[in-house]
Amino acid sequence: MNIPEKYYPVLLVAVCLLLFFPHLDVLYANIMEARNFNTAREMLHFNNWVFTTMNGEARYEKPPLPTWLAAFSAAVFGLTKLWALRLPSALITTVLVLFSYTLSRKRLCLTAKQSLYAALILATSFYVLFAGRNGTWDIFAHSFMLGGIYFLFAFFTETNRRYKNAILTGIFIGLSFMSKGPVSHFALLLPFLIAYAWVYKFRSFKSRIAPFTMLLVVALVFSAWWALAIYFGDSDTAQSIADKESAAWANHNTRAFYYYWSFFTQSGIWTVPTFIALLYPYLKSRVSDLKVYRFSLIWTLVAVVLLSCIPEKKSRYLLPVLIPLALNTSFYMEYLVRCFKVLTDKRETYPVYFYFGLLTLITLLAGPAVLYLFASDIQTTDWLWFALFQLSMVAIALVFIRSLKSKRIEPAFYSVVAMCCAIITFAFPLVRLTYTNPDYREIALVIERYQESGNPLYYLTNSSPELIWDFGERLPVLISEGERELPEADSFYVVVEKDRVDVLEEQLPEYNLELTECYDGNITSKADRNYKSRRIGCIYRATLKK
Incomplete structure (x- = not known):
């Protein structure tokens, strides 16, 4: 794709506009969103901006930053509009994707193309798509934390702007805490620090003690003020809620240590290349930058191990793992784009043909499957969405076929991204066809x-x-x-x-x-x-x- 590098961020924003913004009101509010939206509604109706409530009872389980953003959006566009309440999630996920690109390009010094691959893989990974279109807290915590990691990397490696990078790191880490407490600190920041220490080492830290102290102070101020306000303003309730949350982490949804071992499947459409990218003995001699590949692999695996140590486990808790995992997968994709034309070993080519062949089959069958399931329910406007969806799927299937025939992987890669955009843009309105409860009443x-x-x-x-x-x-x-x-x-x-x-x-x-x-x-x-x-x-x- 012959697009100048300076337009890559524009391309990423355009993809995010297609992935995270269309049809935000199609799905009804789930239980996590309902908690957030109820609290946002009471902020607007009763000015409970600090001592947050849900139907009149204290709601201190989560810090209020994402709820504030949902409330601000609702105040502008309307409290009854689900898309308005979900809009901040779509915006912050776009920020996450842009931070992924700049981290890869400016801090890890990967090529612009590979940095673009990493950001696009992240944007189209299943749980990133899910979180970016839902009004919950997780995506805010991890997006702000990746911003903190971006400036922290600069703080560790640059000799100038130390205080600026320290302050920005502290602000973003604090904003992450104000989104979901220390969750991202444990699941994203700590694995990053371990991977960084393992691969890059901490050197010349004595000259950074003063700005690092400022970093900690800024992060602490941004993180602690709300918790302190709650503790001193309503200490009994805050303690009771804290005890309940601690018990939930230890006793609710407990799973075996190995529950997360299939973590790569949470990338959704990228499951096959993501799994192959984790095979270090195979890929270590094929990647363009072994040091960064080792860093991304360690970051990913350490995050999985740390999350596995927590008794309470849910699939959605793997969201932070997808951030380094997308970076790790980009190495395999970059290798295929660069070398697939000359590969002759069937052990390398067959998985690629299987993966893109499977996607080709899915794109060809998607439209007929929708017709088989919902033909009798499709209304006039639905036929327009279906026609656009069917045409896009056929076009994408043709690109897959031509790419495999010519052994050019890059068009096939972009077609996977286009497939995700088409599903969200054209097929998502058809979800309403599943709303068939005759007893539904408001x-x-x-x-x-x-x-x-x-x-x-x-x-x-x-x-x-x-x-x-x-x-x-x-x-x-x-x-x-x-x-x-x-x-x-x-x-x-x-x-x-x-x-x-x-x-x-x-x-x-x-x-x-x-x-x-x-x-x-x-x-x-x-x-x-x-x-x-x-x-x-x-x-x-x-x-x-x-």
Whole structure:
């Protein structure tokens, strides 16, 4: 691709615009987003910017920076627009991709082409795509941390601008902490430091003691002020939440040490080249820069090992691993672009033909598969999206075929990126075809009707963030922190999730309970794995027994 190097950042921004920004309102809010969006809503409605809340209860589990950004976006574009609440995630993921490029190009001194490969692989890796289109905290923490690592690398290697690099490093590390606490410090920064010490060593550090001290002070100030405000302003609640979070890390979702050994599959469409790039004995004599390759490999593997030591494990926790993993994969891709035409060893060529051949098959079958599953549900506008998707898939398949025939890998590589862009841009609107729950009803309209009629309405406990988000506003809670706060009225209405009616009966034994109506907030059918009973809100009338 004969594009001047100075336009590579523009190209990356264009790809990010296609990957992270279109159709941000297609997916409904998941449980993690609901927590964030509820807190953002209460920031705007009740000015709870520091002492953050969710439906009136303290919500100190996560620092508030991503929630602030979501609230600012919602204040500008509208609180009811999901795309507005997710917009900051798309923006910060674009920043992550640009930092990846500049780290590879300016700090690791890789070629512009390989730096571009690394950034594009990162942008199209599965969990980066997922996090970049969701209003959660992880992508903010790791994006800010990669910015901190970029300036930290400069701090270690440059003799000038030490104080500037130290201050910028401290700011970005502090912003990472304000996004999700020390998660990225452990999963991204610490593995980087270990890999850097292993490969590059720490030299001439005596002259950097003073600016390094400033770095620590700046990072501490940016990181600690909110935690200190919470501790001194609401210490009992903060301690209680901290104890719960510690217990969750030790006891919830515990997995075996080897649970993350398939980490390379989280790169999604890059699984095959990512796995091959991890084979050090094979690639060490083929890469263009062995030192940087060793650095990226150690950074990746150390991150996986450290995450494996934490009892609580979830696939999405591997997000920080994808950052050095994309850099590591770029070495294999650069080797193929440079040498595949002259390769004759079938042990090297067959995996490449298998990988791109499989993608060719997928692109050719994607359109027919959509027709087979949803032909009867496709509406007029859907046909336009489908036609664009089908045309793009056929065009990409032809590029794959021509590239393999001519043994030119670079067009095939860019076609993988184009495939991801086409899926998001053209196929994502078709996700709405899976929203087939005939019982779906919006509970927010019901809440509004009850409040306009003057009927007292309460929520039993803050147990379902999605249901709270669906309310559209705050509802008073009857049971908070195990304590009952019952109204003085002899009769009132209470909302409870469908599968927690037994809790309602247990908590209100002195009341007669009469079911008035239920509202299913699930858009997908009951057969879908995303169907959640906690999104079904039932309204009961509670009348004091005489």
